[in-house]
Amino acid sequence: MDVFKSNVDVLSKLLPPHLLAPRVGIVCGSGLSTLATCMRGIVEIPYNDLEGFVHSTVPGHKSSLAFGLIGEGEGVPVVAMLGRFHPYEGHVLSSVVYPIRLMAHLGVKDIIITNAAGSLRPSIPVGTIVVIQDHIALPLLTGLNPLLGPPFSPKHARFVPLSDAYSRPLRLAAFRAAHALGLERDALAEGTYTWVSGPTYETPAEGRFLRNAGGDVVGMSTVPEVVAARDEGMNVLVLSLVTNLVVIPDGYRSVREEVEAEIAGQSIVRAPTPTVSHEEVLSVGKQKADVMKSLVAEIIGRLPRA
Ligand SMILES: O=P(O)(O)O[C@@H]1C[C@H](O)[C@@H](CO)O1
Numbered sequence: 668m669d670v671f672k673s674n675v676d677v678l679s680k681l682l683p684p685h686l687l688a689p690r691v692g693i694v695c696g697s698g699l700s701t702l703a704t705c706m707r708g709i710v711e712i713p714y715n716d717l718e719g720f721v722h723s724t725v726p727g728h729k730s731s732l733a734f735g736l737i738g739e740g741e742g743v744p745v746v747a748m749l750g751r752f753h754p755y756e757g758h759v760l761s762s763v764v765y766p767i768r769l770m771a772h773l774g775v776k777d778i779i780i781t782n783a784a785g786s787l788r789p790s791i792p793v794g795t796i797v798v799i800q801d802h803i804a805l806p807l808l809t810g811l812n813p814l815l816g817p818p819f820s821p822k823h824a825r826f827v828p829l830s831d832a833y834s835r836p837l838r839l840a841a842f843r844a845a846h847a848l849g850l851e852r853d854a855l856a857e858g859t860y861t862w863v864s865g866p867t868y869e870t871p872a873e874g875r876f877l878r879n880a881g882g883d884v885v886g887m888s889t890v891p892e893v894v895a896a897r898d899e900g901m902n903v904l905v906l907s908l909v910t911n912l913v914v915i916p917d918g919y920r921s922v923r924e925e926v927e928a929e930i931a932g933q934s935i936v937r938a939p940t941p942t943v944s945h946e947e948v949l950s951v952g953k954q955k956a957d958v959m960k961s962l963v964a965e966i967i968g969r970l971p972r973a
Contacts, residue, residue, distance in 0.1 A: 691775060701956045701960065777834075803861045803862070837902055
């Protein structure tokens with residue numbers, strides 16, 4: 668709890684009073700830090716100036732908290748994480764989710780968590796924004812859970828239900844906002860996020876496994892933040908930007924058949940196996956930053972002001 672107090676002391680020296688109690692939190696995914704430019708009167712505070720914050724080591728993630736206002740009139744006070752922490756960077760889960768807990772401590776009620784993700788379905792092409800309705804998290808089910816250990820405080824629950832983790836009112840708000848912005852129907856989809864620890868991208872067989880399990884997109888973040896946000900009682904909206912297709916050939920070309928065809932003198936057409944890179948992920952993030960930004964701003968502008 669002292670870490671909260673020390674951070675509140677730091678923030679109260681650096682922020683004007685109207686930004687000290689943000690109502691909405693945003694987590695910017697890979698390549699999506701420009702989301703925060705939809706805020707006005709921005710004050711940016713480097714993670715280095717705050718206790719309990721580690722450093723984001725992944726390209727496309729800055730390392731600061733941005734405070735500002737979104738929406739007409741007085742506006743809604745918002746805090747955005749420009750850069751998140753992933754377990755694969757070597758950060759412990761309590762560090763990964765600490766900023767989420769600080770947001771709750773500051774008064775955030777609704778949190779919009781964004782990420783870059785791979786699509787597991789051809790019907791969800793690159794560039795689609797997927798409104799997440801559920802998740803499958805193998806690491807959570809097998810012991811990588813930010814709530815392991817004693818409850819965060821005596822006020823926190825021992826057991827946290829996740830059946831309603833993804834707020835229905837916020838998901839409705841996302842689709843209403845997309846309609847108001849005149850986005851094409853296909854710009855948004857609904858789906859299930861599968862969480863993997865990374866940092867390796869999936870093999871084709873893993874992609875098929877996750878799809879067969881019911882996943883629509885796959886990524887290496889977000890779920891620990893969702894768990895902490897629900898532990899703190901926040902309403903959660905997750906928007907995944909599809910930056911690549913996870914390659915899932917329906918069958919694999921047998922190398923035995925290939926050699927047999929060679930021996931028989933038949934010509935062989937070998938399709939190259941595409942691979943994904945983080946550069947590709949960042950590049951799609953850059954191309955879609957404006958639409959993500961307008962969507963997030965429109966959703967926040969529509970939230971009740973109370
Ligand atoms: O932080 P997010 O989930 O947006 O970033 C994704 C997952 C990995 O960190 C990285 C892989 O390219 O992008």
